[in-house]
Amino acid sequence: MKILVIGGSGFLGRAVVEEALARGHEVTTFNRGRSGPDVPGVEAVRGDRESSADLERLAEGRSWDFVVDTSGYVPRVVGASARALSGHAGGYAFVSTISALAGFPAEPATESTGLWPCPPDAGPDDGDYGVLKAGCERAVEEGFDGKVLIVQPGIILGPYEDVARLPWWLTRIARGGRVLAPGDPGAPLQFVDARDLAIFTLDQAERGVADRFLVTGPVGQTTFGEWLAACKEATGSDAELVWVDDTFLAEQGAGTFVELPLWGGPPAPGHDHFWSVPTDQARAAGLRVRPVAETVRDTWAWLREIPEERRRFGAHGIAPEKEEAILAAWEARSA
Structure with missing residues (x-):
């Protein structure tokens, strides 16, 4: 497969890239080159996802089987990426968060729980982390014409953790x-190792899954x-x-x-x-945690x-x- 990773040099993005390369996939990364060096073996494209010109340059003449977006936090920015890559990839995996679920953690979470209200064109000052991630999910679903995979992890830990x-x-x-x-x-x-999250996300991408999953430890x-x-x-x-x-x-x-x-x-x-986040659906789809x-x-x-x-x-x-x-x-x- 040909995979585009938006990000790809930091914590989770790096885990996705390393796992994809280990599987023999062709990997392109798109980032500003500020979080660290790209993993050897990728096609590194420098650019800022907030620049429409950079997004156009990224997409021009290229196509991928799947996009994995590990660094989207602002709905209107994520929406621009989804629209720019629509028609250039078969699927788009967006790494969201369990905090995007309305009422959580006061109320229990499932894959069918609704999202916090947030429009897909919201800016950085239009909500907190979880609310904006909810808007990002909507931005991908509305802006990308293809299969959309939404992954909603809990706490992510492991090597290269930049939250520390x-x-x-x-x-x-x-x-x-x-x-x-x-x-x-x-x-x-309850948490998930970034490497296990990467494995699960790529497993779903390889199968062409279009769904949403809560992903954390049992x-x-x-x-x-x-x-x-x-x-x-x-x-x-x-x-x-x-x-x-x-x-x-x-x-x-x-x-x-x-x-x-x-x-x-x-x-x-x-x-x-x-x-106490349930992960039955993800485990049924193959999630395993170390x-x-x-x-x-x-x-x-x-x-x-x-x-x-x-x-x-x-x-x-x-x-x-x-x-x-x-x-x-x-x-x-x-x-």
Whole structure:
């Protein structure tokens, strides 16, 4: 097959490209060349998807069996790509998010759950991440004349993760000492390795599937305690995990998801179904997920190849002094 990957040099896009090349497909990537080098073996086309001239240049004289769009966040931008590539590809796979589903996570999610209201020509300021992704889905379905595959993943982890949730935890635990472990070690987690998401997406593309799928790990996949234990094992760290109560953390001003990656705060209405996403339809279509320990181990192996000064976590991770202050307060309260 001939496959066009919009993106292709970063996290999920890179996983799609590497998997497609391993299967013997011809791969073209379209990106600005800012997120990193393209994977050797691709036809790299430089351009900005927000430029109509660049999109026309990309499509001119070329055709593909399938487009895989891993980097669409603004509906009107995604719509322009879908229209430009319509007639130049047999199918278009768009990587959306489970957050595009209306009511989630307060309400349970299925493939038939409706999307948040968002028009296909919405701009970047017309909604939050999930709302805009819903508009992007509509933009592809309305703008592309061919088979449309919509993939709605949950949390994505694995090597090359640029959001830096798992990389931050690995680096923090590798540093050792007393580590603030948030909430209940038995709290459930559910995620998909980028490589498994890539495999599933390409499987559907090869079969010419036009459908939508929720793609993440199985319900009950792991717990926060098991996940951090896997981080300790992968790094060989002697860190001491100090589990601090959800409510106490909230009282101390600990930030959810970003400051303490993947910690959602005290149980509260509105997040009831975040870690219980059903994947029956995707599993019936062939989704398989690797063991959590493998994702953690492989991410640490990749991370070790990067000099510590080049590890960028953006806003993720709690400041050491704040972590120490919370641990001291927790110890004082416990005493």
